[in-house]
Amino acid sequence: MPNSPFSPSAPAHTEAAAERDHWVFAYGSLMWNPGFAFVERVEATLVGAHRALCIYSFHHRGTPEHPGLVLGLDSGGSCRGIAYKVAAADWPQTHVYLTEREQISGVYRETTRRVNLKDAARTNAPAVAYVANRAHPQYARGLGLEDQLHMVRRSHGLSGPNRDYVLATVDALAAMGIVDSGLSWIAHRLRDGQG
Template structure:
């Protein structure tokens, strides 16, 4: 699955939310990519990065079914240990995400595929926010703030990156519009 033109010890990471606009680690290559079998969803209560226990926020997760366009980062083997430790500390605070290796399709015209580290939401975890309608999502996002900043900024930054990639997510777009307009 890895591209033979790159050393076998390089690793790929798939980003679908804040990793797209704030990876926080060194990478050798950044390519738009598609993951089949999971979709981007605002489905994780955030008690740390974008909310608190008292005022939870909502962040994105890769939920089962469908597909997701995002960004794949190729990390040089020499940087992998430190990058993986960083990602574990960032993504595995509460165990709501399950780290997995999944096949991704690189969308750079090369028809390459790669095995990438992805973070799938654990539907059995108490932070899984199942079935919230857009109004409920908006209310949570509008009010929450955590150690990494305002939940509002997280959603607006993600929607901005998606727009730059030519991706329209109607639900996130609706929430972003309401956040920008200051609607109640």
């Protein structure tokens, strides 16, 4: 499946890759907390996958006893987010950082996908993206909004409360003019103390 968002691609840290700048596609916490140096930040769209609260978090936003929920790129649709351009000289350390942050348990697969850039001078670029591994035990399949709200409300991990993660993401999306109906429903109830 060469065009699948879940197909592995050439590693993003090969010798040839070290000689060029890289793009990283952000759709969740990387939008508001990238944690790495970049030379450009451009709104972008990835086609073939959508943003979803589909990953059980046992580390950053929850524990094995009380898992949180974090975002993944799940199959189908499209996703608006941010593309960060990382200078070639910074890529090796950035890739190490992203691997440590995103690949704790293997629930995300690192792929390289073309994203459409919201930039008059360019139309698209290859970007490193982290997509949900549906075969992993931490893939959260078929949770309704009420269940998602319950898990987000009660969970806390090494990076803080799960609710803060969801609210910061909704705020980052709103700043871009994006309304994610499911996330917005959860955020509204978190802010109002409902659920």
